[in-house]
Amino acid sequence: MPSVYVNLKSSSYSPLYSIQQHAAMKCERDLDVLWVDASHLEEDSSKENGISEEEADAFRREAWEKIKTADGVVVPGGFGNR
Numbered sequence: 001m002p003s004v005y006v007n008l009k010s011s012s013y014s015p016l017y018s019i020q021q022h023a024a025m026k027c028e029r030d031l032d033v034l035w036v037d038a039s040h041l042e043e044d045s046s047k048e049n050g051i052s053e054e055e056a057d058a059f060r061r062e063a064w065e066k067i068k069t070a071d072g073v074v075v076p077g078g079f080g081n082r
Helices: 006-012 014-026 053-069
Strands: none
Touching: none
């Protein structure tokens, strides 16, 4: 689940997570949520995150790998420039 508030997933996204859990139970499936910091998906996130370009590239590769290997992606609504 790409999100801006990935560090607050326990409270900010608990309703979405709960819905996904209930849907998975109804379909008799396991739920494995991979949280992705949305800023790591952007091309140049080093300045925004206060990290080196090399670190930003590593985070971006990891984030995109999670997206590419997922069976589904839930993108919560948001506000602002993203």
